Amino acid sequence: MLKVLVVGGGGREHALVWKLAQSHQVSRLYAAPGNAGISRHAECLPLAATDIDGLLAFAVENAVDLTVVGPETPLIAGIVDAFEQKGLRIFGPAREPALLEGSKGYAKGLMLRSGIPTAAYAVFSSYEAARYYARNQFAAAPGQPLVVKADGEAAGKGVIICRTEAEAEAALSLMMRDRAFGESGARVVIEEFLEGQEASLMAFTDGTTLVPMIPVQDHKRVGDDDTGPNTGGMGCYAPVPLVTPELYARAVDEILRPAVEAVRETGIPYKGVLYAGIMITPDGSLKTLEFNCRFGDPETQAILPLLETDLVDILLGVTDAHLDEVAVKWRPQSAVCVVLASGGYPGPYPQGVPIDGLEQVAHLSDVGVFHAGTALNDAGQTITAGGRVLGVTGLGDDFAQARARAYAAVKNIHFDGMHYRTDIGAKNVRL
Ligand code: AMP
Ligand code: GLY
DSSP: EEEEEEOOSSSSHHHHHHHHOOOTTTEEEEEEEOOTTTTGGGGGGGGTTTOOOHHHHHHHHHOOOOEEEEEEEETTTTTHHHHHTOOOOOOOOOTTTOOOOOOOOHHHHHHHHHOBBOOEEEEEEESHHHHHHHHHHHHHTTOEEEEEESOOOOTTTTTTEEESSSHHHHIIIIIIIIIITTGGGSSEEEOOOOSSSSEEEEEEEEOOOEEEEOOBEOOOOOOGGGGGEEOOOEEESSSSSSSSSHHHHHIIIIIHHHHHHHHHEEEEEEEEEEEEEEEOOOTTTTEEEESSSOTTTTTHHGGGBOOSOHHHHHHHHHHTTOOGOOOOOOOOOOOEEEEEOTTTTSSOOOOOHHHHHHHHHHTTTTTEEEESSEEEEEOOOOOOOSHHHHHHHHEEEEEHHHHHHHHHHHOBBBOOOOOOOSTTGGGOOOO
């Protein structure tokens, strides 16, 4: 029996805790810091996900057998190296392989060297040089947008699509001169704009064996029909019909497998979840938009309800490098996850708003309600504590059923200012 610690406190971590709580191999579950929903399955610790020293001390003192890291920040900061140095088992890539997410320049270089398809690009540490390059690009191909990306972590906000030279200049100035994303903007990647449809493909890997998950499509814009500003993700669905079996095999063979092999050749194998953001261009080619070094959020809230296998078997297969011995099985169903957000999100939003209706949806079958930004107030009532508040996942034999179940559950939940997209998974339903 294992004592397991989940690092993080969002919807992704609630889905992880929810799945781990179903395992007969888990005797004790902790989460740091967790949230109101997570506290029903796990003991929540007053430790931030970035408090590596505090987490390490807790894991040592309490003889934690397995730590699972949700967010990228502690991974990029080296939490895995710190735990492994103390002989503790931890799920996630070490600091150097986590650079696949931690530095876009590093990721692009690795893709270029390994022949992994991605947008053409250039990397700059000088604002003047970057501006000169952007100006030349617009002169050579007027009307063709450019994408400006901060090299380092920018909480999902470091990518700006620029349609004019003036926009590119403003983006470069924001990142490189104003340091709007701190040191993350000291270097930038400028790349070719790609058209097409996006999908996310995550895989478990122990550095040698690769077990791809079901493809997912995230919805980043706040409004229906992909309108309004970008968010951390307003919902998702899985599988993705657009990713045909042929495209899926190509994404594994052309993107995920070569990336894991290229990292292994650098000396430290990639262990954990490798997430590839993929663009399927209108001519049917695949391009890698980004790598993430962790489970996606909200993607994980749609994927884990489809996973039949005990998650502990998979996590141990990765940490103990015997993933080839684990048979990973998925339910042949569809999942639709709808994110309920605070009024104003992705701009400023209030917190501490009481949430009603959670009891009514708690016992629904084929629906999972995952807490993202929630907390308990002194009276024990669940209140909002973030921009993305809840993720409601419906499962079904097809998208129509999964969608109907998710949105029926959503109708029971209310908090002041609550908003959500009404079109998650809609394009897969024949009318
Ligand atoms: P990234 O963090 O690099 O995945 O970028 C975030 C989002 O920006 C992606 O999910 C895409 O929607 C968009 N994006 C990034 N790179 C490109 C590109 N080269 N062309 C078009 N859109 C892009
Ligand atoms: N949903 C996008 C991400 O997890 O990065």
